[in-house]
Every structure is written in C-alpha cells, then in structure tokens.
Amino acid sequence: MICNVSNRVQRSFDRSFNSYHGTASLQAYIAQCLVRRLRDLGAPQHFSNGFEVGCGTGHLTNALCQTTSFSRLILNDLTFAAHQTAERASAQFIQGDAREISWPKAPDLIVSASAIQWMDHPADFVQRVGQALAPGGWLAISGFGPAQFLELSELGSSANAPGLCAVDVLSSALRPMNIPGIEILEVRENLSTLWFESPQHVLRHLRETGVNGKASKVWTRSSLLQFCDEYVQKFGGPDGVPLTYNPTWIIARKTLTCV
Numbered sequence: 001m002i003c004n005v006s007n008r009v010q011r012s013f014d015r016s017f018n019s020y021h022g023t024a025s026l027q028a029y030i031a032q033c034l035v036r037r038l039r040d041l042g043a044p045q046h047f048s049n050g051f052e053v054g055c056g057t058g059h060l061t062n063a064l065c066q067t068t069s070f071s072r073l074i075l076n077d078l079t080f081a082a083h084q085t086a087e088r089a090s091a092q093f094i095q096g097d098a099r100e101i102s103w104p105k106a107p108d109l110i111v112s113a114s115a116i117q118w119m120d121h122p123a124d125f126v127q128r129v130g131q132a133l134a135p136g137g138w139l140a141i142s143g144f145g146p147a148q149f150l151e152l153s154e155l156g157s158s159a160n161a162p163g164l165c166a167v168d169v170l171s172s173a174l175r176p177m178n179i180p181g182i183e184i185l186e187v188r189e190n191l192s193t194l195w196f197e198s199p200q201h202v203l204r205h206l207r208e209t210g211v212n213g214k215a216s217k218v219w220t221r222s223s224l225l226q227f228c229d230e231y232v233q234k235f236g237g238p239d240g241v242p243l244t245y246n247p248t249w250i251i252a253r254k255t256l257t258c259v
Contacts, residue, residue: 021057023208024114026192030247031060031113034140037251039067041185043109043138051107052076053098053125054115058085064111065089074104099125106134114247116143117161123173126250130179136256142249143170145189150244151235155227159206167248174252181255192245199231202243 021028048071055061055075065073073091075082076098086093094101098112099119110129116122122143129139146164153160167189174182196202219227235241 027114028059035063047109049107050109053112060113108134108137119163122163122165127173133254138253140251145246147246184252186251189248199228
C-alpha cells in the first residue's frame with residue numbers, strides 16, 4: 001500500500017514539476033518562513049553536513065542557500081526531475097522514498113518543507129530525524145495538519161495527503177526520553193485560505209501543484225458539474241471559492257553534550 005501511494009504521488013509530481021514552482025506560492029512562503037525562523041532562533045550560518053528531504057523544485061533549497069553555507073549538502077526527492085534543484089545548489093542528489101533510502105551519517109542540519117504529509121506516519125519520520133541528527137544539529141520540518149483542504153474533505157474528495165498531522169503529534173515524536181539532548185524551539189500551526197474564481201480553478205491549482213497525488217477519482221462531465229455546483233453552494237462567496245491550507249512546522253536542535 002505504501003509503495004502504491006508513493007508511486008502515485010511520484011507520478012503526480014512528475015507531471016506537475018514544471019508548473020509547481022510558480023503556482024505553489026504558499027509552499028514557497030512556508031519555506032521562506034522556515035529559513036527565517038532558523039536564523040531568528042540562532043542556527044549557525046554554516047553546516048558541515050546538510051540533508052533536505054523532498055527538495056522538489058527548490059523553494060526551501062533556494063531560501064536556505066541564500067543565507068547558509070555547507071561543506072556538504074545532500075538533497076532527496078521522489079521525482080528524478082528534482083536533480084535539477086541539486087545541480088543549481090551544487091549538492092548531491094538521492095532519488096527515492098526518504099523512508100527507504102540510506103541517509104547521510106550524522107547530518108548537523110535536516111530540513112523538509114511541505115513533504116511529510118505524503119508519508120503515512122510523519123511523526124515516525126520526525127522521530128527518525130531527531131535520532132539521526134549529530135550532536136549540535138538542527139532540524140526544521142513543515143507539513144500540513146488535519147484541516148488541510150477542509151472544503152474538499154467535506155465534499156467527499158480523496159485528494160488530500162495521507163499524513164496530515166497535528167503539531168502536538170509531531171512534537172510528541174521528539175520526546176527527550178527517546179532522543180537524548182533534543183530541545184524543541186518552536187512549534188507552529190495556522191490556517192491560510194486561498195481564493196479562486198471557480199471550483200474549476202481550484203482543480204487546476206491542485207493539478208499544477210501536484211498536491212492531489214492521492215486522488216483516484218476519474219471525472220465525468222456530470223460528476224464535475226455536480227462537484228462544482230456543490231462547492232459553490234456550500235463555500236462560494238463574493239470573492240469566489242476558498243481552499244484552506246493548514247501549515248504546521250517544528251524546529252528543534254540537539255545539544256552538543258547529548259549521549
């Protein structure tokens with residue numbers, strides 16, 4: 001089952017790779033916020049061994065490399081097209097599911113933006129990140145919470161990602177009893193609403209950003225018309241129709257003296 005979902009998500013992002021970067025404005029903003037908060041919370045400007053999971057078209061990579069230098073930077077993504085991001089950043093690229101590939105040994109920075117929601121158990125991934133960090137290392141990870149695409153969920157859509165996870169679940173994955181020396185510095189969650197002219201424009205947005213990678217619905221003319229009518233009736237207003245995003249993130253570090 002994990003393999004099937006992973007393959008479907010990969011195909012979706014393969015198709016949307018060229019349109020994602022300019023369309024996923026909220027994901028770009030989240031990446032910029034992660035990097036800014038790392039700086040604000042005291043992260044160093046140089047890391048020896050950086051590792052990014054789900055680099056995609058480079059929203060987080062670009063923002064990070066503007067303020068941070070690396071002796072070695074490794075980028076990972078499901079889709080091979082993301083090797084372009086690694087080339088621009090002069091980084092090594094590893095294609096594959098982050099749950100299955102071999103990770104670099106003892107990175108002192110692990111980051112991921114808008115990717116962990118595609119994992120069935122994102123809290124397990126966050127815990128693995130904390131355990132993998134070198135002493136003195138930092139992590140900054142964002143995903144999306146249970147209120148993501150609430151409009152679509154209420155209309156019965158399956159487009160949502162499988163691993164929508166509340167921030168308290170993410171933070172509980174970094175319990176000091178499981179990860180000696182870990183210190184959570186910031187946990188955040190909010191709701192952001194994007195407005196579209198019509199439900200058809202919502203579907204286009206989902207397709208161009210690849211965030212409907214779990215969807216399996218085959219549209220017919222009648223089912224599309226019914227979906228659009230219900231969307232407008234239930235959520236439509238003077239500004240068009242909304243689509244809710246529920247970004248979450250967590251930033252933590254590991255002390256130099258941990259065992």
